Amino acid sequence: MTHHRRPGSRLRRPFIIGLTGSIGMGKSTAAAMFEREGVPVFDADSEVHRLQGPGGALVAAIETRFPGTTGPKGVDRQKLGAIVLGNKHELAALEAIIHPAVGKAQKCFLARHRARDVVVLDIPLLFEKGGWRRVGAIAVVSAPAWMQRRRVMRRRGMTAAKLKAIRRLQVPDRVKRSRADFIIETGRPKSETRRQIRFIASCFHAR
Numbered sequence: 001m002t003h004h005r006r007p008g009s010r011l012r013r014p015f016i017i018g019l020t021g022s023i024g025m026g027k028s029t030a031a032a033m034f035e036r037e038g039v040p041v042f043d044a045d046s047e048v049h050r051l052q053g054p055g056g057a058l059v060a061a062i063e064t065r066f067p068g069t070t071g072p073k074g075v076d077r078q079k080l081g082a083i084v085l086g087n088k089h090e091l092a093a094l095e096a097i098i099h100p101a102v103g104k105a106q107k108c109f110l111a112r113h114r115a116r117d118v119v120v121l122d123i124p125l126l127f128e129k130g131g132w133r134r135v136g137a138i139a140v141v142s143a144p145a146w147m148q149r150r151r152v153m154r155r156r157g158m159t160a161a162k163l164k165a166i167r168r169l170q171v172p173d174r175v176k177r178s179r180a181d182f183i184i185e186t187g188r189p190k191s192e193t194r195r196q197i198r199f200i201a202s203c204f205h206a207r
Contacts, residue, residue, distance in 0.1 A: 014040075014116040015204045016134070017182075020126035021141030022170045023163070024152035026186030026193075030141045031122045033194050037201040041120045042109040047102050052077070061097050066090075078157055086165045099129070118204035127171045127179065139200060140180035142173055143187035 019034070019041075021027040031041045051058040052075035062080070063070040069080045084091040106121065113119050120139075123131050132138055143151075152163050177183055182200050186193050 014110070014113055014119040015136050016110075017118060017120045017200070017204070018126045018132060018135030018138045019120050019122045019141065020124060020138065020176065021184075022148065022173050022176065023124075023166050024148040025141045025143050025173070026151075026184075027122065027124070027141045029186060029190075030139075030184050030193065030197060031120065033197045034120045034201060036194075037198055039118055039120055039201050040109070040113045040116060041122055042106055043122045044102055044106070045122070045124060047105045048098060051098070051101055051105075058097055058101055062094070065093055065097065081162075085162065086168075091169075118201065125170070127176060128169065132179070137181040137204075138179065139182040139184055140173075140176045141184045141186055142177055143185070145173070147187050148173075 017039075019027065019031060021030075031043060035041050050056060052062065053059075054072065054074045056074050059070050059074050062075055066080060066083055069076055069083065080094070084094050110119065121131070121135060123129075126132050126135070126138065149163070152158055153160075182196075184193060184196050184200070
């Protein structure tokens with residue numbers, strides 16, 4: 001498969017794989033499979049949940065900027081989502097609070113695993129926010145559109161309008177696939193997805 005050179009992606013330890021994919025494509029499943037292969041994974045979404053959860057470092061700043069969106073359990077994601085989804089100005093204000101904190105956590109993760117051959121950065125908006133420039137290879141998780149829709153519509157609080165708004169913020173799957181070094185298909189049996197991931201992980205382990 002073609003490997004696209006990116007600025008700063010020279011072969012160094014650890015080699016960084018950027019894992020991404022649109023909503024409902026099975027990225028969490030793929031990340032868990034990388035971990036089972038012994039590859040450390042930085043999960044940007046989990047970090048955001050932690051920072052916004054009970055006692056999270058960003059709860060106070062979010063409450064100040066978006067009054068009434070937090071409580072004893074941290075940030076109320078439904079309330080906050082209703083404000084920022086579809087509103088570029090409000091979304092940018094939220095990102096200005098979240099992104100520096102996630103970036104700091106990512107740096108700590110890379111420092112902690114600097115002796116490893118390969119690590120995975122699981123970043124949903126890898127293309128949208130320019131993170132692709134800082135990784136050595138891109139792995140895109142993909143599934144048929146009908147399957148994506150079925151998975152997403154099962155989620156609590158999800159509506160067709162909300163899914164449409166989320167999709168508008170994301171680079172289309174076909175574009176992500178065209179820019180990938182590796183495509184991980186999750187619309188197939190899990191054993192096949194696992195085989196793909198085992199192959200990708202083996203490519204970057206020191207011989």
